[in-house]
Amino acid sequence: MSKKTCEYKFHTEFQSHEPEFDYLKSLEIEEKINKIKWCRRQNASHYLLSTNDKTIKLWKVFDKSLKVVAENNLSHDLTPAGAVAGGGMPRAPHLSFRDASSLKLPRLTHHDTVVVAVPRRIYANAHAYHINSISVNSDGETFISSDDLRINLWNLNIQDQSFNIVDIKPANMEELTEVITAAEFHPTSCNWFMYASSKGTIKLADMRQSALCDQHHKQFEQEEDASSRSFFSEIISSISDVRFSNDGRYILSRDYLTVKIWDVNMERQPVKTIPIHEHLRPRLCDTYENDSIFDKFEVVFSGDAENVMTGSYNNNFMIYPSDPNKETEVVLQADKTAFKAKKVGVPTPINSSASTNKKSGSRAGSPAGAGGRMKKETDADQIDFNKKILHMSWHPFEDSIAIAATNNLFVFSAL
Template sequence: MAYSDSAPSVPLRWNFSQVLGQQLPSEPLQNDDIITTVAFEKRGDYLAVGDRGGRIVIFERDDRNTNVSSNRRDLEQRDFALRHPKFRYKTEFQSHEPEFDCLKSVEIEEKINKVRWWMTHDNLQFILSTNDKTIKLWKVKEYKVKHVKEMAPPLCSENMLLAERSFVPGLETTSAANGYRLEWIEKTPQNHLPPQDVDSEIGGIENPFRSKCQKVYASAHSFNINSISNNSDYETFVSADDLRINLWNLEVSDQCFNIIDMKPSNMEDLTEITSSISDIKFLNDGQHLLSRNYMNMKLWDMRRESSPVAIFKIHEHLRPKLRELYNNDCIFDKFGCCFSGDGLHFASGSYSNLLRIFSPGSGREEGIKLEIRGNSDRKAIHQAMPRARRSSLSNIIPRGIYQHAHVDSESHNVDFPCNESSKLLQVAWHPTCNLVACAAESSLVLYYA
């Protein structure tokens, strides 16, 4: 389905699904563990997460029933699973390390700004990841590893007799039994155990993920890279900073083409900061796109460029505080946006860890507000911990939920206090069902409808 101006939308009722990576209130929050980007794989079977520590964590779908059954109850459970995916930790790898630009005397953080899944014609999986200056192409592949268990084959009575006769001390002559001639060349030492013909059996099968860096694309942006997007030709992708957009060929890492350059001759001429687009998504119909700036989210029809189809107001209540938000650098926060697979629902984050979901034509212009509580009860430690003490994200497995997101779909007009220190920047919508992943500090909170 695709968005239509006259297509009515039914508001979705949201329910908590699961939380990944939640820490207990007594555990300190490490700056390196804060999630900075989230992306679903095209089919929705995998979910990639990047963090400030330069790592990429991959989750896999864990709700499918692989056993074929015609039982009605099993079929109902499988049907529900298709509508409500669950995910579990799969693997992680270090994508970027901190660097130092000697020419500009600038430290380059390892923080992952964006990740994008890339699937080729032969279904190989790749991930594009970027920090402020360097883009990397990673090949991620699932290997089937068979564990072989050694075992001795059972001996029949005939073979046991041959074994006993063959290892009698002093036996150096040939023997014939059952028509077969057995020759022993050496005398077997006394008290030596007979060697056994070893057979093997498969003890288990694992499917681990392995990652390998295929290409590195660097030294093409003067400003910090904030977005990457792969094209439908399976050969090129674009990277963007605040003022420039470059076009890359996947196979060529040492050169690119600059297709848009909005840098003024005098940087002091830059105005209208709140109108700067922080995220853009193309809908599946190829005719609409969704954009997000600091104040609003807009839906555009590319056949009508004069005005957007719909405007979703998110930060209009902050307009009187723009000067204050500029002074504390909040005005530069880059909020992402996403949409449902049928193109009828749209979502973005806000301050106070609010998720805003809009359904045009539903009669609710304000949309639905969900307050995402990932680690809100734990005192944040904003100073980065020493790298030697940085904990691995392999503990991102669903744990005991002490608090999760709060749904307020009925009282959608209730105004929450604006807390600029807690911001929901990264959101992603599952491509085939109504499941939204929200990055709240170091936790990934999932909701379904």
């Protein structure tokens, strides 16, 4: 990214949620934001939904004009110098006007413009479990919110009422075998939505079929090889994020080890499976002990659905082509040291990085060659599990991406 041709300025910030305490359950509710979703823009203002574990808020962000009273005929007399002893107001002076044009009436004039965020709706007390997803419908009027066991449907204009459309809570909680991990509306068909589970399944539901969508319309699931099943199989198959492509034709899912691209019309298997953390498969015991195996990585489509992006450790994130016939990856690092070293992402074959490193004697992740080409770290001993890219966003029309790395935000643009 060239500083001369690409510049981003700070716009605004605001406190969305405050820490709370649930006295009935003796539970502290963090202010931490779980999800942010933009609403369709209808005027000069921006609207967005933000949620923590329990409460969803609709925010209006807009430019507010600050106005002050302009000078009038009395302005020069209403000063501390003209004040009456004892702190009282000065006596009104005797003024004479030659004509009407010399009379200055008080009027408001523009002083400054500030960006203001105000909460328009607060949607609370509808989830017994932690909210993991919110998704705005294509109709611009409704949205869904999902927790571990239920999905609720809301109208953006009604904050005290919601409809339960999915409920997987069993009568006996000891019979619980899976939880909902993510949910999203179809980008163009307002009746369709999907939700993913900890069992690695994605279910597509139609709200026109019934009020309670217990019966899914389609189910996307890849059968696991019984010979490779282990203690960690259920954990690593849990889906952390699902996304529709902008045209609604493809579904993108992320679990701990892979990214899968599904065709909506083909349920039996994904059209492409991309290995992300295959080098960690022998070290799953270590990732379980340090809780890294439970990290929830996001995954996103590019605006044209030609590429997908997801994150990893060492502040690395990767971009892959959606085309099943193309097996390349671009590795980038959201780190200030990478910018200083001028490391660049170059498309490389996915399966050749390990063999290339063995031949050259250099470890993955270090600059390779004169160009300082980035490669993904595949040596488990060199991985920093505290530096991870979980959250990201891809501009819907431009080749620009935003990456959250710890307390920094990095913006990459193709120029």
